[in-house]
Amino acid sequence: MAASADPQRIIIENCSIATVDAHDTEYASGYIVVADNRIESIGAGKAPEGLAGVVRRIDATGHLATPGLVNTHHHFYQWITRGLATDHNLFNWLVALYPTWARIDEPMARAAAQGSLAMMARGGVTTAMDHHYVFPKGSGDLSGAIIGAAREMGVRFTLARGSMDRSEKDGGLPPDFAVETLEGALAATEATIDAHHDASFDAMTQVAVAPCSPFSVSTELMRQGAELARRKNVRLHTHGSETVEEEQFCKELFGMGPTEYFESTGWLGDDVWMAH
Secondary structure (H helix, E strand, O other): OOOOOOOOEEEEEEEEEEOOOOOOOEEEEEEEEEEOOEEEEEEEOOOOOOOOOEEEEEEOOOOEEOOOEEOOOOOHHHHHHOOOOOOOOHHHHHHHHHHHHOOOOHHHHHHHHHHHHHHHHHOOEEEEEEEEOOOOOOOOOHHHHHHHHHHHHOOEEEEEEEEOOOOHHHOOOOOHHHOOOHHHHHHHHHHHHHHHOOOOOOOOEEEEEEEOOOOOOOHHHHHHHHHHHHHHOOOEEEEOOOOHHHHHHHHHHHOOOHHHHHHHOOOOOOOEEEEO
């Protein structure tokens, strides 16, 4: 059996290093050796001599190396409406902008994702997510556009496939034309998982189930969304306890606070992360 080829290595030298490991190890001047897509070794001083397959050597004098940052909550599409309704509280801001967001299309979603991801990459983010929950009819493949932008950028990415089915007529905040049906949201979310989720250890693209929030999602979508996520073995994400207005909304509509509501719908657990 032929021996496997040596990995391609990148050596970064002469930089300060904050490993952020369990011991908070730091090096005033050290090296990092990256073999293919793994950090192979790290330490003080110069890198070991005689390493095979070195394709690049970086003198990082005067720089600090840290692990890449992880973005845990974002709405890329809102990049294109920055500066609008800035003097509103959350609920009024949402009501003001839902009509604009409900006209988003595939090119807009892609451009917004590119802008958001580029901004994060410049700031050191190497793992990102996007909680996208606005899917107007006839808007194209918004999930594919967002995931495609992340792949082009080379960022490890999770699309939190959001959804809304509680519109104004049901006591929610979004206008009627800005939401999906319960059945449509669940089917589209499952299709997105099937098309794009990579469960492998080295996955660059994953999908999470992410109904938007208690004030824009029916209780049934919350419950069935949690069941879908656990059946497909993916993570769950939503907004939780975002504002005092949300707490009041939950008490008026459900007779309990946000935490109790999430518990009643299956949304507390190790596979859940929440924003705000």
